[in-house]
Amino acid sequence: MEFRYLGNSGLKISEVSYGNWVTHGSQVEADAAKLCVNAALDAGITTFDTADTYANTAAEVILGDALEGQRRESLEIFTKVYFPTGPKGPNDTGLSRKHITESINGSLKRLKTDYVDLYQCHRYDYETPLEETMQAFADIVRQGKALYIGVSEWTADQLRAGHKLATELGFQLISNQPQYSMIYRVIEGEVVPTSKELGISQVVFSPIGQGVLTGKYKPGEPPPAGSRATDPNGGSNFIQRLLADDLLERIQNLLPIAADEGLSPAQLAVAWVLQNDNVATAITGGSKPEQVKDNAAAAGKKLSAETLARIDEALGDAVERDPQRTYETSPKTRLV
Structure with a gap:
């Protein structure tokens, strides 16, 4: 594994990371999720993330359970706040001081840690x-509940203001979490x-394009049984737009290129x-330990x-290269 600095900070993170967006708690049961986390650690x-x-x-609960017993100082744990949680009432979403304060406390409890790295x-x-949001993050950093602050899918202008x-x-905004892959390069023009x-x-x-870039989805053929595209709990709605023939x-046409590279x-x-x-x-997922291991082997290539x-x-x-796509990802009104 190779490591890189996160933004203009002294924090190093593994250049391949493990995320549980559409797997833990939905597509993958707790025991299988723990095997995937162990494969990532190995x-x-x-x-x-x-x-x-x-x-x-x-x-978060499943990740906290899976990492329990690991040396906390040897891990970098990232989580996020904004989208609706709990009963999804009017204050159970967004980036108000109230929701941020309550959310960090809930995340720390579920993750079984005193702080998150990001x-x-x-x-x-x-x-x-924005002033309210950033002041709330400043307070969380001073309280020691988060070491660094990042954002996700912000435009260039929003990054500059934040x-x-x-x-x-007096705190560091050091990262942005966008979708980025061979087929989705919208951040290259302005955000980067x-x-x-x-x-x-x-x-x-999504560096693998929801799994589409593995080549397992064939034009003119139904999705393979057990794949994300067939699982309503595993993000099938996200992948449908990528299944055009x-x-x-x-x-x-990428498969022979991969073979020539020995990848x-x-x-x-x-x-x-x-x-x-x-x-x-690059945040990678995986519903099976062998997928996690395969993804991690891309480090240093x-x-x-x-x-x-x-x-x-x-x-x-x-x-896809249109920078406007980044602007379109953030809802313009609260999701309740």
């Missing part, structure tokens, strides 16, 4: 003053250049995002300029 992964909203808090705004909250307030309030200027790293999710045909298709996809020097870690060009040629105009 592969040298020290960084674990979750959120209070995943499986309506159940994912606490993240899961989206931008258009209904709460970073300015964080600096004025701004982040480099501000000392913010990308903690990217024209995209799947292009992805099949599995999943490893090629993870290695690709790690070629971006603004990426601190270097792709030549020739290989990167072959990938671009194979995917062509199927790549």
Whole structure:
């Protein structure tokens, strides 16, 4: 495993991390989830990402149980706040001081830890003053409940405004968690250049495109039994837009490139995002220990300029690059 600094900080994290977005508490039962976490630890992964909203808090509980007994100082545990949790009342969502304060306390209890290494705004909250949100995060850092603060799917302008307030309030905003993969590159035009200027790293999710970049989904064929696309509790709604035959045909062209590199298709996809020097870690999932191990093996792999060009040629105009997509990810009103 290789390690990278997270933003302009002294914190190092594993460049392949383990996240439990659509698995723990939904697609994968607790015993299987623990096996996946153990496989991640065995592969040298020290960084674990979750959120209070995943499986309506159940994912945090399962991750806390799975990591219990590990040396806390040797782990980096990330979680997030914003989306509805609990009974999903009017204050059970968003980035108000009330919701942030209550959410961090609940997350720490579920994760069985006194602090998280990184606490993240899961989206931008258009209904709460940014000053209120950042002041609440400043207080959480001073209380020792979070060491660093990050965000997720913020635009370049939002990152700039948040970073300015964080600096004025005396804490570090060091990361952004966007979707990023070979087929989804919307952060490259605006978010990455701004982040480099501000000392913010990308903690990217879906580097394998919800599993589509493994090549297991074939054009003109039904999804494989047991895959995410067939599991209503495993994020099938997220993957449907990626199952168009024209995209799947292009992805099949990546398979010989992976073979030439001595990598599995999943490893090629993870290695690709790690070629971006603004990426601190690629969050990978997996419902089976062997998938976790395979993903982790992408750490440290270097792709030549020739290989990167072959990938671009194979995917062509199927790549999504519109920066507007980042703006569209944050709801403009609270989800209740």
